[in-house]
Amino acid sequence: MPDVIEVRNLKKYFDVSGGVLCAVDGVSFKVEKGTTIGIVGESGCGKSTLGRTIIHLEESTDGQIFFNGQDVTRLKSRELRRYREKVQFVFQDPYSSLNPRMTIEETIQEPLRMSRRYDKARLGQAVAELMERTGIEERLAQSYPHELDGGRRQRVSIARALALNPEFLVCDEPVSALDVSIQAQILNLLMDIQEESALTMMFITHDLSVVEHISNTIAVMYLGQLVETGSTQELFAHPLHPYTKALLSAVPSIAIHSPSRRIILKGELTSPINMGPGCRFRSRCRHAGPECEGDQRLEEVRPGYFVACCKVSGPK
């Protein structure tokens, strides 16, 4: 399958008081058509900024973004608008991403109307189809967001994101605010939609069990950089980077009869302001040594499997 999205050495820096915040600092990966990449990491690691930069909600500082093989890094006006129809975003908080003054119907209709591709009659039909596809009851068309529960609101966000038949959907913590029973409904919906329309997705989350369920490949991010990336199965079965290992071991497990060995990390994620050279995880890493003072590159340790740690090397 061809790659729908490819980013090469993508950077997004912010000027802040005290220096430069390297939110995304040289990230490269590809996403094959019809698959889902899970971006995993803790708050402040830059995963949301990465998603926002790819779909041009933030202008990248350096590096390249390719969409279906075309360089879309520096798009302007009309091309940018066309690109944005093809890439859509679902936010974590459906309470703040929906306009409280618009009915559900108006909300879903808006992108269709803006595209000027539909006349009035077909507009209504398209909205009805989208609502059906995302499991929103017809009777809610004239309701306002505050009248809906969190799960339904997230369905509305998804319906709106799907309105213009995007090829790439970035979901930023779309189920984090929902209770597990509702979360499962939304995850099923996203996977059904992907199957129907060969949608390519980027799923940003801190929830490792969710990401394991929904992703084909996973990229683990730490302070603006990828530390490990590969197939979901491999990454969960044999994590290699010390950070990934600690992260996976920290997830509380319901398997009461096979307790896992927990690696408790020292310290916390520091802020990525004025980052010096060297491995960014080394201050918390129990394997850190002098060789970690140098920059770490993602190396292919198994076919299609990359790790950025000098302590992990060669095919395993």
Add this chain to the structure above:
Amino acid sequence: MIEIDANNTLLSIRDLVVEYSSAGEVIHAVNGVSLELEKGRSLGLVGETGAGKTTIAKSILRILPSPQGRVKGGEILFCGEDILQRPESRMLEIRGEKISMIFQDPMTALNPTMTVGEQVAEVVRLHSDAGGADAQKVALRMLKRVGIMADRYHDYPYQLSGGMKQRVVIAMALVFKPELLLADEPTTALDVTIQAQILEVIRRYKNKFGTSMILITHDLGIVAENCDTVAVIYAGRIVEAGTRDDVFDKPAHPYTVGLFQSLPGYSKGQKRLRPIMGLPPDPRQAPAGCSFRPRCPRAKEGCGEADIPERVLSPTHSCRCLYPEVH
């Protein structure tokens, strides 16, 4: 009722009913909850948003929002003393010294205009005879115990990360070695690696001082690793209770079963999750019969008629269902 050793009981809640009134409407938050907690043990109170978990904890401390929140019935026996009947002056002693609470958002418990060290020291001064320097010493020691070094004593809350703030709150809650700790989603706002650190702090403290805990959470994994017993709450009622192994190995109530099946990773390799259909009931309408009935795959005639009686499955395990899962 499950048999328990009365001598070893720290907390016993019987038929607790709590209502809120808002804009002329009555919200039935807790509808007859009974719970038992033994000394030194941890109870996991599990349920979804709005199930009444936090309301139960606030009832125990008698910090329900007034005048909207009211305890309409039942009793809460703490060391044999019905704290619902005691004057506020007694509650001032109990809160912080005997029973403490940790909230989900540490900022609800911290004063943004005071250094974190002083906030801990203030608690010490309020509840003991210790004066300025002595209180500071106690505060420093307590902060160190939860992993905050002396050089952060003069920091303000905004200078600390979420995990550090939660450590300060824990230090404040535990400084008087309370017998009961109410931890309301203490790590929900934190990243998993920080969550692991915080739970470790709580665990170590508990083991050292034999503190009992009610851990309120929606995360079954956290319950699995931190609790001896579990109570599953739905629409203000305990629908299943038992030891951790009872509930995790043999979930009996269809709601409990549904919670497990909703988890990604519960049945590995299965592509579609099995969510619970529908939504929790409207707490404004007092439900007749089983409140889970509209969402229940096992519901039959009879589920909608009268209140569902407690059904004892084993000496330690009970549920409120006419047709529980049989293992």
